[in-house]
Amino acid sequence: MRSLFKLTLSVTVVAVLSLFALVVRAGGWDNFKLHYFFLTQHFHDGSQDLKDIESQNIALQEVSRIDLSQLLNGGPPKDGIPSLDRPQFDTADSTPFDADDWAIAVVINGEAKAYPLGIMNWHEIVNDTLGGENITVSYCPLCDTIVAFKRGDTTYGVSGKLYQSCLVMYDRADDTLYAQPWGMGIVGPKVNRTLARLPAVKTRLGAWLEKHPDSQVLSPDTGYSRDYQRYPYGSYYTDETLVFPVRNREQLERHPKDIVSYIWHADEGTPPDRFSGASEQFVHERMRQIGEQTVQFNNREIRARWDGELETVIVEELDGTPIPSSTAFAFVYPAFFGE
Structure with a gap:
C-alpha cells in the first residue's frame, strides 16, 4: 500500500x-x-446543441444560412459569458479606466457613451439605451469586431458558439443565432435578417472624452467578479495564434492580427456559407499613411479617412454622414467576405 x-x-x-x-x-x-485548446476539439461541434431552436418545431436545415458543421462551441455554454443587461455608468472624472485604454464609442441623438474593452473582453455584449434608442453594443475579442445595432424590445446574449472564430449572438426573443461580423441571422426563425446597425468606433478613451467630455463610460460595477484591468487572452491580440479554424487564410497577405476596418451591405441573395452584397476593407496602416480614400461602394462613391485623434478609420458619405463600419483583425475579412 x-x-x-x-x-x-x-x-x-x-x-x-x-x-x-x-x-x-x-x-x-x-x-x-x-x-492547447485544440486538445478539446472533439467537444467543439456546436451544431449538436441547438435544442432551443429545435424545440420550436423548426427543421434546422430550413432555417440555416451556414454549414452547421462550421458552427463550433467556443468553450463557455450559452450565457456562460454574461451579457450586461443593466449597465451602470461613470463620468469622465469617475471612471477608473485610463486615457490610453481602448473603448467602443457611440453617439445617438447627441448622447455619447463609451464601453471600455477592459469590460467588453469579459462580457462581449451590452444591452443598453442611448439617445432614446434601445441598442446592443457587441465586441468579439477573438476577432476585434464591433457591431452596434438597434435591438427593439428584445435583448441579445452570448450563445457560446463561434462561426469562423467569431462571436455568435442570440436573440432572446426567439433564439435566432447571429454571426456578429455580418450582423445577420444565420440559424433560426430570423435567418437572413440583417440587424439595424449603428455607427460605432474603437478608440482610446481619452481621445473620445476630449471630443465628448459629457460622455458616460461603462462602469466596472457590473455585479460580476472580474478583473477588468486584465486582458484575459494572453498574447492573442498581437501574435499569429488563431484558436479556431477559419477559411480563406491563403488570401491573407498580412499578419492575421493587423487591424482593418470594413463596411458591408447585404443584398437579397442567400448563398450558403457566404455573404451576398457589397463590402470593402481599409487597412489601418495604409490609411494612416494616405489619410483619405474614396471608393465605389454599393453603386455610389463614399469616403474613408484616417482620424488621427481617434486613431481609427472613419467611413462616411461624401456629405459627412457616418456609415456603420467595424474594426477587425485582418483574418476576419477574407473569412467572412472572401470568395
Whole structure:
C-alpha cells in the first residue's frame, strides 16, 4: 500500500511539474489555454446543441444560412459569458479606466457613451439605451469586431458558439443565432435578417472624452467578479495564434492580427456559407499613411479617412454622414467576405 501511495504521489508530482513547464513555455496560463485548446476539439461541434431552436418545431436545415458543421462551441455554454443587461455608468472624472485604454464609442441623438474593452473582453455584449434608442453594443475579442445595432424590445446574449472564430449572438426573443461580423441571422426563425446597425468606433478613451467630455463610460460595477484591468487572452491580440479554424487564410497577405476596418451591405441573395452584397476593407496602416480614400461602394462613391485623434478609420458619405463600419483583425475579412 505504501509503495502504491509513493508511486501515485510520484506520478502526480511529475504531472504537475509537466503542466507547470507547459504553462511557463506558453507564456502564462492565459496563453496555455489558447495554445492547447485544440486538445478539446472533439467537444467543439456546436451544431449538436441547438435544442432551443429545435424545440420550436423548426427543421434546422430550413432555417440555416451556414454549414452547421462550421458552427463550433467556443468553450463557455450559452450565457456562460454574461451579457450586461443593466449597465451602470461613470463620468469622465469617475471612471477608473485610463486615457490610453481602448473603448467602443457611440453617439445617438447627441448622447455619447463609451464601453471600455477592459469590460467588453469579459462580457462581449451590452444591452443598453442611448439617445432614446434601445441598442446592443457587441465586441468579439477573438476577432476585434464591433457591431452596434438597434435591438427593439428584445435583448441579445452570448450563445457560446463561434462561426469562423467569431462571436455568435442570440436573440432572446426567439433564439435566432447571429454571426456578429455580418450582423445577420444565420440559424433560426430570423435567418437572413440583417440587424439595424449603428455607427460605432474603437478608440482610446481619452481621445473620445476630449471630443465628448459629457460622455458616460461603462462602469466596472457590473455585479460580476472580474478583473477588468486584465486582458484575459494572453498574447492573442498581437501574435499569429488563431484558436479556431477559419477559411480563406491563403488570401491573407498580412499578419492575421493587423487591424482593418470594413463596411458591408447585404443584398437579397442567400448563398450558403457566404455573404451576398457589397463590402470593402481599409487597412489601418495604409490609411494612416494616405489619410483619405474614396471608393465605389454599393453603386455610389463614399469616403474613408484616417482620424488621427481617434486613431481609427472613419467611413462616411461624401456629405459627412457616418456609415456603420467595424474594426477587425485582418483574418476576419477574407473569412467572412472572401470568395
